[in-house]
Amino acid sequence: MSAFLVANIAPIMFAGLVVFLLLGFPVSFALAALGLSFGLLGIQLGLLNEALFQALPERIFGIMSNDTLLAVPFFTFMGLILERSGMAEDLLDTIGQLFGPIRGGLAYAVVFVGALLAATTGVVAASVISMGLISLPIMLRYGYDRRLATGVIAASGTLAQIIPPSLVLIVLADQLGRSVGDMYAGAILPGLVLTGLYAAYVLGKTIVHPAAAPALPPEARPLRGWKLAGRVVFVLIPPLALIFLVLGTIFIGVATPTEGGAMGATGALVLALVNRRLTWSLLRQAMNSTAKLTTFVVFILVGATVFSLTFRGVNGDLWIEHLLTSLPGGKLGFLIVVNILTFLLAFFLDFFELAFIIVPLLAPVADKLGIDLIWFGVLLGVNMQTSFMHPPFGYALFYLRSVAPAREYVDKILRKPIQGVTTGQIYWGAVPFVVIQVIMVAIVIAFPGLVTGNLEQTKIDPSKVQIEIPQEPQEQQQEETAPPDFGAPK
Amino acid sequence: MNGLLALSRAIDFANERIGRLVYWCVLVMVLVSAANATSRYALNLASNAWLELQWYLFAGVFLLCSGYTLLHNEHIRIDVVSSQLSRRAQVWIDVFGIVFFLLPMSLFIMWLSWPVFMNAWTSGEISGSAGGLIRWPARLLVPLGFFLLSAQGFSELIKRIAYLRGLIPDPVEKHKDPGLDLVLDVEKAAVEQGRK
Numbered sequence: 001m002s003a004f005l006v007a008n009i010a011p012i013m014f015a016g017l018v019v020f021l022l023l024g025f026p027v028s029f030a031l032a033a034l035g036l037s038f039g040l041l042g043i044q045l046g047l048l049n050e051a052l053f054q055a056l057p058e059r060i061f062g063i064m065s066n067d068t069l070l071a072v073p074f075f076t077f078m079g080l081i082l083e084r085s086g087m088a089e090d091l092l093d094t095i096g097q098l099f100g101p102i103r104g105g106l107a108y109a110v111v112f113v114g115a116l117l118a119a120t121t122g123v124v125a126a127s128v129i130s131m132g133l134i135s136l137p138i139m140l141r142y143g144y145d146r147r148l149a150t151g152v153i154a155a156s157g158t159l160a161q162i163i164p165p166s167l168v169l170i171v172l173a174d175q176l177g178r179s180v181g182d183m184y185a186g187a188i189l190p191g192l193v194l195t196g197l198y199a200a201y202v203l204g205k206t207i208v209h210p211a212a213a214p215a216l217p218p219e220a221r222p223l224r225g226w227k228l229a230g231r232v233v234f235v236l237i238p239p240l241a242l243i244f245l246v247l248g249t250i251f252i253g254v255a256t257p258t259e260g261g262a263m264g265a266t267g268a269l270v271l272a273l274v275n276r277r278l279t280w281s282l283l284r285q286a287m288n289s290t291a292k293l294t295t296f297v298v299f300i301l302v303g304a305t306v307f308s309l310t311f312r313g314v315n316g317d318l319w320i321e322h323l324l325t326s327l328p329g330g331k332l333g334f335l336i337v338v339n340i341l342t343f344l345l346a347f348f349l350d351f352f353e354l355a356f357i358i359v360p361l362l363a364p365v366a367d368k369l370g371i372d373l374i375w376f377g378v379l380l381g382v383n384m385q386t387s388f389m390h391p392p393f394g395y396a397l398f399y400l401r402s403v404a405p406a407r408e409y410v411d412k413i414l415r416k417p418i419q420g421v422t423t424g425q426i427y428w429g430a431v432p433f434v435v436i437q438v439i440m441v442a443i444v445i446a447f448p449g450l451v452t453g454n455l456e457q458t459k460i461d462p463s464k465v466q467i468e469i470p471q472e473p474q475e476q477q478q479e480e481t482a483p484p485d486f487g488a489p490k
Numbered sequence: 491m492n493g494l495l496a497l498s499r500a501i502d503f504a505n506e507r508i509g510r511l512v513y514w515c516v517l518v519m520v521l522v523s524a525a526n527a528t529s530r531y532a533l534n535l536a537s538n539a540w541l542e543l544q545w546y547l548f549a550g551v552f553l554l555c556s557g558y559t560l561l562h563n564e565h566i567r568i569d570v571v572s573s574q575l576s577r578r579a580q581v582w583i584d585v586f587g588i589v590f591f592l593l594p595m596s597l598f599i600m601w602l603s604w605p606v607f608m609n610a611w612t613s614g615e616i617s618g619s620a621g622g623l624i625r626w627p628a629r630l631l632v633p634l635g636f637f638l639l640s641a642q643g644f645s646e647l648i649k650r651i652a653y654l655r656g657l658i659p660d661p662v663e664k665h666k667d668p669g670l671d672l673v674l675d676v677e678k679a680a681v682e683q684g685r686k
Binding site: 258259266 | 509510512513514515516517519520521522523524526527528531542544545548549551552553555556558559560562564565566567568569570571572573575580583584586587590591592594595596598599602603606628629631632
């Protein structure tokens with residue numbers, strides 16, 4: 001019995017992980033307990049040094065003093081405050097009228113505003129909810145196809161996951177041992193291409209089914225001509241200023257991503273204050289939610305750290321590495337398997353869990369195969385974005401469900417009854433966008449230059465960023481980067 | 491059981507107060523960090539003490555709010571399987587998890603990290619960077635945080651058992667924040683307010 005245990009402790013531990021996580025007890029505690037119990041077992045069996053856990057307080061201390069993770073509460077807080085600033089509403093209202101006259105106009109407006117909001121905050125819920133509350137009723141009023149309307153809102157909301165400054169990219173950068181700034185630079189082009197693909201889907205839909213997304217009638221667009229143009233410029237100022245404050249300062253190198261987050265949060269506070277929307281109750285709710293989110297996120301990391309301390313101790317990382325390097329097809333085979341795995345896991349894990357549990361196991365293998373870790377991170381980021389939108393557990397769909405009318409209601413303007421949106425419509429609406437997401441993963445695999453090209457250019461000359469997208473082999477990039485620390489807690 | 495339930499209420503009360511006090515650190519942290527960035531760039535002034543204060547506050551938030559977050563049942567779970575089970579079965583899983591996962595884990599980490607704090611306290615350990623902060627408050631946060639977590643775990647255990655014995659209504663409902671998700675309610679209220 002114990003000989004079998006000794007030989008197979010890593011696979012047994014991994015199987016235990018799956019079982020315990022599926023039990024439905026909080027992930028962080030299950031992870032930590034699993035690490036501790038297998039650690040004690042390993043010490044009993046003589047596999048591990050008795051001093052194993054003496055390293056634990058120092059590891060936890062490393063998490064506490066981790067400058068990168070500090071950005072998590074900043075960006076969360078910023079997103080929450082920004083909601084009350086009224087920015088999203090102004091944007092949707094104005095941009096909706098700008099695109100209104102063309103077929104599918106509101107859908108384009110949602111994609112565009114989604115991308116703009118994504119570039120100012122890193123939080124999905126914020127965008128989905130405001131777009132669901134503001135754009136969805138208008139789309140329903142003028143006879144948009146329900147699946148298209150809900151799908152485009154949910155998907156555009158998840159753009160916050162891949163367009164910098166996203167929380168996913170921060171956490172991935174931390175786990176991959178790369179700089180957040182590089183991760184941001186690498187993710188910009190893929191994020192924009194993805195936005196373009198969403199818009200292209202809307203275009204395709206309006207060509208095939210013109211009735212699915214009609215243009216807005218003139219009475220729905222009170223602003224015209226110069227008045228509208230002036231309004232557009234005016235509403236674009238706050239988001240652009242915030243984008244500069246956060247991303248600009250990071251890319252010029254004035255601020256670290258953490259400081260950028262703090263600047264952005266302060267900017268959001270100022271914006272809300274100027275618009276007279278900052279109240280004590282909002283401030284308290286935002287701090288409360290931020291504190292709880294930060295706590296559970298960091299606790300998953302604490303749990304994962306305890307787990308990996310033991311898992312590495314029993315050479316579990318070597319076991320995983322052996323499994324993955326023996327895959328046929330070398331680099332490409334590895335990437336395809338990893339992406340399918342991530343896609344499937346994303347059905348029931350959310351991205352924090354994926355990033356803290358799965359990524360540290362994959363990163364060393366990817367690095368050994370000569371895969372650029374920034375590229376790998378962006379690829380995983382695009383893939384994990386699906387975890388927000390695939391039915392039935394995608395958060396974006398939950399958020400949308402909570403704000404979409406469930407029952408028939410009487411529209412205020414048309415004075416006509418309008419059917420509620422069914423959960424089935426929301427689920428089916430998300431499917432085409434999940435497919436787009438898979439296509440995007442394939443594009444990033446096929447054209448690493450989308451990520452790495454941008455990266456090298458920003459290092460040389462920021463003004464040349466968007467000129468060319470060279471499709472260079474990523475080995476070139478590899479030579480310049482330092483060996484990773486495998487995402488080990490510092 | 492009544493005595494235990496009273497203890498549980500006391501723990502809940504304490505963690506609720508602590509959580510509500512500690513979440514102000516989020517705002518302080520934002521302002522301190524923004525001020526640090528501004529002063530470094532605009533005035534070319536940087537202070538290690540202020541930089542370290544950022545992460546002292548960060549550590550304070552996640553460690554001292556761990557019990558508070560547990561009280562509000564907001565540590566992430568994977569509920570794909572468990573959401574299919576009856577409420578009683580879910581509560582049994584919680585009882586099992588608290589007894590075998592949470593309590594041993596948090597008591598063990600508390601026990602491991604206490605000597606580290608004592609060491610920092612007696613030796614007067616100071617940050618390695620020039621002008622850095624004294625270390626014992628940060629070292630103290632770990633055992634303190636895990637103490638609060640253990641206490642809350644104990645309180646949750648009492649409430650779960652009392653629920654299973656039919657003594658109290660579902661304890662999770664009582665402390666649930668309104669709305670679907672932690673960020674949801676804020677935003678929903680915000681957008682609705684904004685539209686008026």
